Amino acid sequence: MSIGHTLLGLLEGGPRHGYDLKRAFDERFGHDRPLHYGQVYSTMSRLLKNGLVEVDGIEHGGGPERKRYAITDAGITDVEGWLTEPEKPEPYLQSVLYTKVVIALLTGRDAADLLDVQRAEHLRLMRELTQRKRGGDLSDQLICDHALFHLEADLRWLELTAARLGQLAKAVRS
Amino acid sequence: MTPAGSLLMADDLHKSYGPTPALDGAEFSIHPGEVVAVMGPSGSGKSTLLHCLAGIVRPDSGSVHYGGRELSTMSDSERSSLRRGEFGFVFQFGQLVPELTCGENVALPLRLNGVKRKEAEARSLSWMERLEVADVAHKRPGEVSGGQGQRVAVARSLVTGPRVLFADEPTGALDSLNGERVMELLTEAARETRTAVVLVTHEARVAAYSDREVVVRDGKARDMAGAR
């Protein structure tokens, strides 16, 4: 996720202080990972340098100076470009599971067992979600389905990895 | 998982077609009202396990107990009559008789059991209503959608009030939405009637409708309840 583009998009609604921006971001997108103020500051100075935002005004008070930022025309164009450009699909390689499997293979533990246990855990969760889905309304169903599909994707990866364990073991140990 | 109180139980099943073993010491058990998913990659022996459990195929060695009886000692006609009366079947495709109407297809197992036509029709219609396909009762399988056809097949498998339902990739030929609807209706009906379901599938989301799963790999069946 591009924080710069997100903050720019938030500014399009009107000029804001840096602190306002952080709060708005956290409220909408940062459920489990709130932004640090320093992140906001460094991002905004980069945007300022690139001419995508300008300083609308500075409030001086007791504490740090509070700059009000506004989006420039170039900034608006940039947001538009970001929105229209599709995201590059990211290969899901560096998962914890992969690390686990590799470690298991390296240490001579049963990787298939690890995968089976993981599958059982996945399925347990999927059963829970399926159960919740059957009781819930349409939005519940859609949300559960999303999770189910993701879990299913993981499961497929588990299956495939299980089928390729021999190959992987050879590659890791060589 | 203790086999005590189990309805259908298999022990140390071996079966090979030609030189390659399809089952190599598989074990299995299921309780009344339980839905068990049989999972595993293609060619792992899932279907062969189902065929052995249902008495369609005689295993080379090993035992299958159903209701205290050993299937391998039963004659072909005894096993046929067991399948007619106690078991139900749903397959992936090609299971409805194309020239019979959907209603006649559902009534077929009852008629094979000697139930009178009128009664068979009434009972099959009520099952079709339950699976939301009563409106296609007079159409031929070629004239209904895949999802409807599969629900007709489910109605047919349940119409005799079986104690075990064998479902081999029942949603394999359907899209997710139709597949889920079929699974919902199937498991719901099975739970209500305390029918045990042996559900062969390679799809995790279908398996998620089960109570537990058994993984078949290289002809060996592993009950994942203990692994949890």
Next chain:
Amino acid sequence: MSGPDDGHAGPDDGHTGTSGRTGQATLTAVPPRPPAPEEPPQRPGITRWAADLAMGGRFAVTGGRESWARTIMTAVGVGLGVTLLLFAASVPTMDSARTERSNAIAAFGFGEEPEPGPGTVHVAQANTDFRDMDISGVVLAPDGSRPPHPPGISGVPAAGEMYVSPALKKLLDSDEGKLLRDRFPYRVAGVIGDSGLSGPTELRYYAGITPKQFDSVPSSYHLDSWGAQDTSGDELDPALVLLVVIGCVVLLLPVLIFIATAARFGGERRDRRLAALRLVGADIHMTRRIAAGESLFGSVLGLAVGATLFLLLREAVGGASMMGLSFFTSDITPSFPLALAIVVTVPASAVAVTLIALRAIAIEPLGVVRNATPKRRRLWWRLLLPLLGIGLLAPLAGGFGVGSSGGDFQSYQAAAGAALLLIGTTALLPWLVESVVERFGKGPVPWLLATRRLQLSSGTAARAVSGITVAVAGAIALQMLFGSVEGQSTEETNQDPNRAQLMMNIKVDNGAQARDAFDRLGAAKGVRSVLEITEGSISDAHSKAKDPADIPTNSLTVAGCPALRELAHITSCRDGDAFIVTRDPEYTGPDNAFAKPGAQVNVAFDDEGMPTPGKQKLWTVPRSAKKVESREDPNGALHSGIFATPGAFDISDLANPQAVAMLRLDPKVPDADEYVRNASVTITPTLDVTQITSSSQSSEFQTIRNVLFIGATSTLLLIGASMIVTTLEQLRDRKRLLSVLVAFGTRRSTLSWSILWQTAVPVVLGLALSIAGGLALGVLLLKMVGEGIAVDWAGLAAMTGIGAGVILVVTLASLPPLWRMMRPEGLRTE
């Protein structure tokens, strides 16, 4: 992000990218290239056709195991049909070749008998029977130095020598023919060549005898050349012509239907393959042409199979004797126009059948769509055909064969009428099956499965049965015609085989010779008794007639009492008695009245058989001679005149006596008649022993009947084979469904019964229809030959039984594969 490289598109144009680029491509194409004139887009050229057909042919071979199987099935099916057709096409050649040979070897004198001279030969027919075999023979002696000799041998055999046909030589050399050897007291000088035989298994001989031996031959003549111009003077009975014509229609129609069915073998699988072609871009016309190409290839291969099979079978048929007929292999050659017609018609009809079959379905890229609600079959044109046939046949009623001018035309009219009636019957079948099956449905599960399947594809079922329909309908009609014609051509002979079994006419010069002949016959093994009858003539001794030819004559029969009792109703008889036997007064004109008890009659005749008024030899009819009634002799003949016992008249006084021996055989002695025939050769070389039988049948009639029977049987077998193939194909297509049905506990018997019903329903309907059609045709045919209507119920039952038997065989043959396919292996998809 819009970059400068997209500059040529308008700044507000959000939809850049691919659509813009295609637009550009269209723009640069202006002005559009005119369509290439050498490639008209609508009508595919001949090259296109040829390419698609060739591609179809390639698919037939390279389409994997399945298409190979299909091609082979079609080829074998078509091949079997073609084999039958080729034999049918050979019949004219076989017939004419046989007639030609028979004419060439005919030893009949036509017109004036030539005066004996250096260029003539003295001949007599010397045919004989050996068990159930006919042996034709001629005894001959040259009249001079350069006699004509029969075809097939190099010269007239010397006295005491004979030429025999290869078959007769084989018979004589075999153990079976041991008994026959005594009958021919000749040395075998050579073998008759093929040109002197009508068929390879013909038993024939030419024996040379001395001129002296002709004295004992009752009938002989002189020839100056061999062969007859044309012996087909006696034309076939119109009823027999009709039989042959209808027989051909009945036999050939099912073969054509069979070929059409064979062209459809494996059609459903082929359609699925064609759907795959559509997916990669073939259009509908192309797929049809490709399908036609496949059929064409299969049927051309079928022609080859048929020709090969024909050549192989020809070798077997040539030289073998069927029903007393045998043909040289070289004679079994299809007539060129008919062979050409087969070569052209068979592939053409295979292609036509394929295209017609494809019309009812749409081959789409994603599969084959059969018209969900097939057009209801229309009745009117189906009814039109048989009505047209009846219309053609009805005017012929009572008049067939009357008047020689319209004979050919009438034959064609009859053939066309019969064909239309039979085809119409077949055309009605799909409609009948459809409309009857529609009403079915409620019933036990096997019945339900069978009828529902029939409802969905009644056409397939009807097609399979249609061949049988034609065959059975035709056979019923023929049977009716046979029934009546049989009565006609089987003549009651008035002979009574209970009183005597063999008869021999003996030419003797005097009574002593007659007695010698009787003794020889009586000495033969197995003869119980001989009725010895010697006949001569008497004339009125007191006639006033000037011309000897006008002198009244009567016959004088001399025989012992037992023999006389066979000729007249005599109550008491002792040697020395005489009787006067009168017949119908109409026969006993006033001329014969001179022979009265006590009358003097002249027994002398000259060599020409004329009474001799100047040189009379008188005999007085005993006064005690009683008048008695004549009685049919065992041979069915009536005798009249003076009957005298040897005590009343000495046969040595008879001029030109004719001796007749009737023999009673011991039924416990096998081959008794053969011993008698062997003995007869010591009396006359012409072996004039005849069998006394109560009835005789026209041999040509029997041949036609046998040929038709063989044809009908092979046709039914052919149809049975095609039905088995069709049923198996159907089953194979439903392999998975069968396994599923087994999985949920369906009994074998349930499915077996459904197969039986599925076969039986159309067949029963087909049989019902064919009985109706056959009876209608039979009645019309009988009216045409002017016979009373009589239904041959036994024949009807037999035909129906044969049809039903085919069904049973088909069902039984389908059961093992059905059960094999009901194994759970069909469920395995992995």
